[in-house]
Amino acid sequence: MASVTAVAPNTRRVPGFVRPYRYFLLRYRRTWRGTLTSSILYPLLYLLAMGVGLGHLVNSHLATHGGSARLGGVGYVQFIAPGLLVASAMQWGANESMYPVMGGLKWLKTYHALLATPVQVKDLVHGHLAWVATRVGGSSAVFLVVVAAFGYLVSPFAPLALFVAILTGLAFAAPVAAFTSTQDNDSALALMYRLGLVPLFLFSGTFFPIGQLPGWLQVAARLTPLYHGVALSRGLMLGHVSVVDELGHVGYLVGMMVIGLVWMRRSFTRRLVV
Amino acid sequence: MHPHQGNGALREGPAGGQSDVFDPDAVVTARALSKRFGDFTAVDAVSFSIRKGEVFGFLGPNGAGKTSTMRMVSCLSPVTEGTLRVLGLDPNHDGPAIRRRLGLVPQDDTLDLELTVRDNLYLYGRYFDIDKREVRARVENLLEFAQLLEKGDEAVDKLSGGMKRRLTIARALISNPELVILDEPTTGLDPQARHLLWDRLYRLKQQGVTLVITTHYMDEAEQLCDRLVVMDKGRIVAAGSPRELIAEFATREVAELRFGVDENEKMADRLQGVAGRVEVLPDRLLVYTDDGDAVLQQVHELGLHAEAEFVRRSSLEDVFLRLTGRSLAD
Numbered sequence: 001m002a003s004v005t006a007v008a009p010n011t012r013r014v015p016g017f018v019r020p021y022r023y024f025l026l027r028y029r030r031t032w033r034g035t036l037t038s039s040i041l042y043p044l045l046y047l048l049a050m051g052v053g054l055g056h057l058v059n060s061h062l063a064t065h066g067g068s069a070r071l072g073g074v075g076y077v078q079f080i081a082p083g084l085l086v087a088s089a090m091q092w093g094a095n096e097s098m099y100p101v102m103g104g105l106k107w108l109k110t111y112h113a114l115l116a117t118p119v120q121v122k123d124l125v126h127g128h129l130a131w132v133a134t135r136v137g138g139s140s141a142v143f144l145v146v147v148a149a150f151g152y153l154v155s156p157f158a159p160l161a162l163f164v165a166i167l168t169g170l171a172f173a174a175p176v177a178a179f180t181s182t183q184d185n186d187s188a189l190a191l192m193y194r195l196g197l198v199p200l201f202l203f204s205g206t207f208f209p210i211g212q213l214p215g216w217l218q219v220a221a222r223l224t225p226l227y228h229g230v231a232l233s234r235g236l237m238l239g240h241v242s243v244v245d246e247l248g249h250v251g252y253l254v255g256m257m258v259i260g261l262v263w264m265r266r267s268f269t270r271r272l273v274v
Numbered sequence: 275m276h277p278h279q280g281n282g283a284l285r286e287g288p289a290g291g292q293s294d295v296f297d298p299d300a301v302v303t304a305r306a307l308s309k310r311f312g313d314f315t316a317v318d319a320v321s322f323s324i325r326k327g328e329v330f331g332f333l334g335p336n337g338a339g340k341t342s343t344m345r346m347v348s349c350l351s352p353v354t355e356g357t358l359r360v361l362g363l364d365p366n367h368d369g370p371a372i373r374r375r376l377g378l379v380p381q382d383d384t385l386d387l388e389l390t391v392r393d394n395l396y397l398y399g400r401y402f403d404i405d406k407r408e409v410r411a412r413v414e415n416l417l418e419f420a421q422l423l424e425k426g427d428e429a430v431d432k433l434s435g436g437m438k439r440r441l442t443i444a445r446a447l448i449s450n451p452e453l454v455i456l457d458e459p460t461t462g463l464d465p466q467a468r469h470l471l472w473d474r475l476y477r478l479k480q481q482g483v484t485l486v487i488t489t490h491y492m493d494e495a496e497q498l499c500d501r502l503v504v505m506d507k508g509r510i511v512a513a514g515s516p517r518e519l520i521a522e523f524a525t526r527e528v529a530e531l532r533f534g535v536d537e538n539e540k541m542a543d544r545l546q547g548v549a550g551r552v553e554v555l556p557d558r559l560l561v562y563t564d565d566g567d568a569v570l571q572q573v574h575e576l577g578l579h580a581e582a583e584f585v586r587r588s589s590l591e592d593v594f595l596r597l598t599g600r601s602l603a604d
Contacts, residue, residue, distance in 0.1 A: 010408040019401045026397055030389060113384035115350060117401035117449075118370040274311070274351060 019119045020127030023110070028135070038095070039139040043088040044146055050084075050207060051077030070209060072238050078152050082161060082237040083206035085143055086168050086229040092136045093169030094197055097177035098189045101128070105181060105271060112272070121269045128177060129170055129261070136169030137162065155239030164236065168229035171253040174260025181267045200226040205234075228252045299325045300359075301453050301484045302347055307356035309342045316342040318508035319356065324486060329479055331502030332488040333495045333590060335600070339508040340488035341381060344457045347486065348378045361453060374402060377446030377454040381461070383438050387431040391422055391441055394430055399448040412448055419474065420444035436467030443474065454478065455486045460494060472497055492590035504594055511597045516590055523596045524588035525550055527566035531559045531573065532582040541578060548572050553595055558582075562592070 028035075055076030062068045071079040104111035114124055140162050147153055180189060203217065204210070204226035210218050221227050232249040235241050302324040309317035317339040324330040332340040345351035347360055349369035358365055360372045385394050392413055399409035417423045420440040425433060433441065439459065446454055459475070460468040475498060479485060489495050495502050496516045503513040512519055529549070533541045542554045549572060550563040563569045566585030573580070595601055 010405045011403040012405065013403055019403070022400050023397055026393060027386065027389065030393065108386055109382050109384040110386050112350075112380065112382070113386075113398070113445075114401060116348060116373065116378040116380065116384075117398065118374045118403075119401055120370055 016120060016123030017126035017130050019117070020114055020124045021130050023114065024127065024131035025134075028131075039092060039135070040142055043084050043139075043143050046084055047077065047081060047147070051080050055080075070211070072234070072240060074238055077150075078154075078238065079234075080207055081147050081152055082233040083204075083230045085140060085147075085161060085165050085237075086233045087201050087204070087206045087226060088143065089136050089140055089165035089169040090172045090200065090226055090229065091197060092139055093132050093171070093173035094176045094193070096132050096135055097128070097173045098180055098193070099186065101177050101180040102183070102186050102189065106184075115272060121272055122265055124272075125177075125261070125265050125268055129173060129264075132169055132173040133166050136173075137166050140165035140169075153237065155237055157236040157239060157241055160236045161233040164229060164233040167250070167253050167257065168226070168233075171225055171229070171256040171260065174257055174264050176260075178260060178264040178267045181264070181271045200224055205230045225253060225256050301326050301361060302330075302486070303357075303359045304343075304347075305357045307343070307346065307358055308354045309339070309346060309351065310354045315508050317346070317354075320503075320505070320508075320510045322503055322510065322513065324484065326484055327479075327482050328500040329475070329485040329487065329498050331495045331499035332486070332505055333490070333492065333499075333502050333594070334488075334505035335490055337507075338490075338505040340505055341457055343505075344455055344486070344488055348376060348455050349373050350378075374449065375452050377449065377451035379439075379442050379446045379454065379456040379459055381457045383442045385430045385438060385441060385445075388429060390427050390429055391417070391433070392426045394441065395445055395448060398445045402449040404449065409448070412450075416444040416447055419447070419477075421470070434467075436463050436470070439463060439467070439471060440474065443471070447478070451483070453484045453486065457488050458490070459487060460489070460491065468494070492594065495590055502590075504590075504597060506594075506598045512593065519590060519593045520588050522593075524592040525562040526564045526588060527562075527585055528588050528592060529561040529563060529566040529569040529573075529585050530583065531561065531580040532557065533559070533578075533580050541580075544576065544578065545573070548576065555601060560592070560595070562588070 058071075058076040059068075062071065068074075104114075111124060115121065144153065144158070144162060148158075176192070179192065183189065203213070203221055204224055205221065206226075210221040210227065213221060228249040232246055232253075235246060300323045302322075304323070305321050306319040307317060307321065308315065308319050320339070320343065322330075332338075332343060334340050342351065346353050346358060346365065349360065349365040349372050353366065361375055363372050365372060386397075389397070395413040395416060396409055399412060400406075404412070414423075417426050420443065422433075422437060422441060422444070425437060430438065430441065443454075443456070443459065446456075456475075460471055463471065472494070475485060475487075485498075487494070487498060499516060501513070501515050502519070503510045504519070505511065512523065514522065531541070532538075538554055538557070538559050542552050542559055545552050545559070545561065549561045549569040551561075553560040553562070561569050570583055570585065573583075591601065
C-alpha cells in the first residue's frame, strides 16, 4: 500500500491554492476579450466623462470661488482618479465573487469537479481570492498606467495605490463570495449590487469629498469600507500621507477581508461538503 | 419485512462475509455505514466489500441511497456513522490522498461548457499536479479512448449527451486511478451511446481497474457487474453476482401475460395455484416458473386468452420486484 505522502511519477506537488488558480487562469485566457469593457474601458470612460467633462465645470467654479482646497488643492481629474481606481476594484472583486461563484457552485458545478480531485475546500477558497487579487491587480495596473500617461500621477507613493486596490478588491470579494454561497439562485445578487455596491460607489467619496454630505451621512460614509479604500488611495496618490490615518484604513480593510475569508471557508464547506 | 434487510446482506458467501474486513484484496470496505441529512436517513447501516479488479454494482431505484453511498466512498461527503475504508485509508482523515488515487464520474457531468474538450481534460489532470507534458500526452490517449479525437478543440457545449458522458469518464481516468466510481454512467443516453460506453468500461476492467457503478438499469447491472448489491430505501436488500441473485430470488423463466384493463387482478386469482408465483403489475401479470411455455399451455387449457403473452428469462428486474414488491422503473 502506497503511503499517504507518496508522490506519483510525473507529478510535482504545489501549494493547494495553485490548482484551482490554474482553472481560473486558463478560463480567463479563453474568455478575456469579453471582460475588457468592464475591466479596462468603463473606469477610463468614467475618468474621461467625469474628470475631464464635469471636471472643467468644477475646476472653473472652484477657481472663481477660491475653493480648490476642498479637493486637496488638485484638479478634479486628479481628485477622482484614486477614488475611481478603488471603487472599480470593489466592483471587480465583487463581480468575480457573484455570478462566477454561483456558476461554480450550481450552474456549471465546476467547483464539484475540483473537489473530486485532491483539491480541498480551503484550496478553492484561497485559489479564488488569489485569482481575484490577480484580476484586480492587472486591471488596476492598466488604470494607473493610463492615469500616469496623462501626467496625473505626481506623488512618489502613487504606485502603492495598486496594493490598496487589491486589498479593497479582496475585502469585498471574500464576504460577497461567502454570501453568494448561501444563496440558491441569483436574485439576491442583483439586489446586493443595486442596494449595496451602487450606493457605496456613489457616496464613499469617490466623486466628491464626503464633507459635502449632511452630517449624518458623513458618519455613515465613514463607516463603510469603500470610504477607507478611497481615502487611503487618495492620500497615497496625492501625496497627503498621515501614517495614523492610513493604518486605520488598512486595518479596517484587512479586518473585513479576514472576516470575509473565515465566513467564506465556513459557508463554502457547508454548501459543498454535505 | 424484506427477506434480506440489514444484516441479511452480511451473510456468509461470495457477496460479503464478515471476514472481508481483513480481506487484503478489498479496495473498499464499509461496515454499518450510514448517512443522514437532518432527520432523513439516506443510507441506513449498509455493509459491503469491493475487491480489486472487479466491477461492483449498486442497483436500485432513484432515492435508494446509491449516490449518497458513492459520495461517501469518493470522500466528498462525510460519513455519519459506521466505518469506511477506501484503498486502505480512512476518508475522514485522508480524503485528498484517497481522491488522488480515485476517478469519479459524477451523476452531473460538471464539465466547463465554455472550455474545449481538450482544456477540460488538461485542467483536470493539472488538479492532480501532473506535469504539463505528461498531461498533454494523456489527454491525447484519452481522447482516442473516448472516441473524441475530432472533437478535441470544440467547446463542450456543442457535444451530445453521450459524448459529454464519455468525456466525463475520460476525465476521471486522467490520473490513472486504481478505482473508478461511476454514478449512473448511462442515464439519459440512447441505446447506441450506452453500448459504446459499456464497451469502454469493459476495456477498463480488462486493464485491471476496479469499477464501482450505480445504476437503475437492470440490464446495465447484468451486463457489467461481477457482483452487486440491490439497494432500496437506504438499505442493502440483497447481494451477490447477477446469476446468483436471479437463482436465489427468481425462477429460470417468466411468462408475461397482458389481459385487458382491470382484468389483470382478476386473472391473477384464477392463476393462483395453477403455476408458480404470480406478480400483478399495473399493465401485466408475471408468472415465475422454470418452464414458461408449459405455463402458457396451462393458461390456454383454462380457457383464458391474454391480449399479449410471451416467455422470457428472469432478470434482475424480477429480483428487485421480489425483494421490494415494486418495479425498478417506478
